[in-house]
Amino acid sequence: MLEDTLEIGGKRIACRLFVGTGKYSSHAVMREVLLAAGADVVTVALRRVDGSVKTENILDYVPQSCTVMINTSGARNAEEAIRIARLARAAGAGNWIKVEVIADSRYLLPDNMETLKATEILVREGFVVFPYMSPDLSMARRMADCGASAVMPLGSPIGTNRGLRTEELVDIMIREISVPIVVDAGLGKPSDACRCMEMGCAAVMVNTAIAVSRNPVEFARAFSMAVKAGRLAWRSGLPEIAGGARASSPLTGFLRDTE
Amino acid sequence: MRVRINGREEALPDSVTTLQELVRDRGLVPEHIVIEVNLQVIFRDDWPKVSLRDEDRIEIVSFVGGG
Numbered sequence A: 001m002l003e004d005t006l007e008i009g010g011k012r013i014a015c016r017l018f019v020g021t022g023k024y025s026s027h028a029v030m031r032e033v034l035l036a037a038g039a040d041v042v043t044v045a046l047r048r049v050d051g052s053v054k055t056e057n058i059l060d061y062v063p064q065s066c067t068v069m070i071n072t073s074g075a076r077n078a079e080e081a082i083r084i085a086r087l088a089r090a091a092g093a094g095n096w097i098k099v100e101v102i103a104d105s106r107y108l109l110p111d112n113m114e115t116l117k118a119t120e121i122l123v124r125e126g127f128v129v130f131p132y133m134s135p136d137l138s139m140a141r142r143m144a145d146c147g148a149s150a151v152m153p154l155g156s157p158i159g160t161n162r163g164l165r166t167e168e169l170v171d172i173m174i175r176e177i178s179v180p181i182v183v184d185a186g187l188g189k190p191s192d193a194c195r196c197m198e199m200g201c202a203a204v205m206v207n208t209a210i211a212v213s214r215n216p217v218e219f220a221r222a223f224s225m226a227v228k229a230g231r232l233a234w235r236s237g238l239p240e241i242a243g244g245a246r247a248s249s250p251l252t253g254f255l256r257d258t259e
Numbered sequence B: 001m002r003v004r005i006n007g008r009e010e011a012l013p014d015s016v017t018t019l020q021e022l023v024r025d026r027g028l029v030p031e032h033i034v035i036e037v038n039l040q041v042i043f044r045d046d047w048p049k050v051s052l053r054d055e056d057r058i059e060i061v062s063f064v065g066g067g
Helices: A027-037 A078-090 A112-124 A137-145 A167-176 A190-199 A208-212 A216-236 B019-026 B044-049
Strands: A006-008 A011-013 A017-020 A041-048 A067-071 A096-099 A128-133 A182-184 A203-206 B002-005 B008-011 B033-037 B040-042 B057-065
Touching: A017 A027, A017 A208, A017 A216, A027 A208, A027 A216, A041 A078, A067 A078, A078 A096, A078 A112, A078 B033, A078 B040, A096 A112, A112 A128, A112 A137, A128 A137, A137 A167, A167 A190, A190 A203, A190 A216, A203 A208, A203 A216, A208 A216, B019 B033, B019 B044, B019 B057
Parallel strands: A017 A041, A017 A203, A041 A067, A067 A096, A096 A128, A182 A203, B002 B057
Antiparallel strands: A006 A011, A041 B057, B002 B008, B033 B040, B033 B057
């Protein structure tokens, strides 16, 4: 098959597993995970420095070949998300932004309206914007119309490992939305990621499941293989699902007398 | 001089009058941080030129792991 890269914001992305950098036991383990996954896109957050002197910069542990996407986590409205994006760009972290606006602290579900507002403004300011959203066709359409480079519907609430609970809605988005669909949040195991890719998602994003597994490096490798398998399956064309049985072996030449 | 740093009010020593001096005073690694003064991002090259004033609101942030 021909080369199968995802082109976004002028970059060619070979690895369709985006990996988050949170919750690892050390920066060194995180780096091993990114290498094992072969990650091309990784997310990083921005926070106030605490009083202690920092001697390590997490970005030094991200392989050079990766594109860093800053998330706006912690933002409760569009204004705060925009502020974080501008700070990140000023820090030299590039212009890829995952807009994450969350006003709900129990389920961490995104505020689609504020996300749309931030997306619109950040696109105008030259950012490559990936809005994290609750799967909703109209909202995704508006986000794509105002220049989002992709949309990131959630599979289930952040960090739950519950898998793709929003399948029907994501499936509709894949069929109807012109920009790439990247399922983010809640994917708990490689088969969840594989399912997303078989459906035709452009990529998936995983953090918690990998970071909290007993062997994050090997689990990252498993996720990466699952994403590749799902993608290849989708490109090959999934067969239709039949109601009744259809024999795989010939229905002639049986070892019995004809009646 | 009294300023607000990362949401907390603090008194700065007399030796600290610019952003550059604040960074040095705190022992922060310039390459690892980004600073905003009164909601305006200040680029590293401009830190020596930015004089701090009473009641300035300063945000000092850095990158951390996240999904």
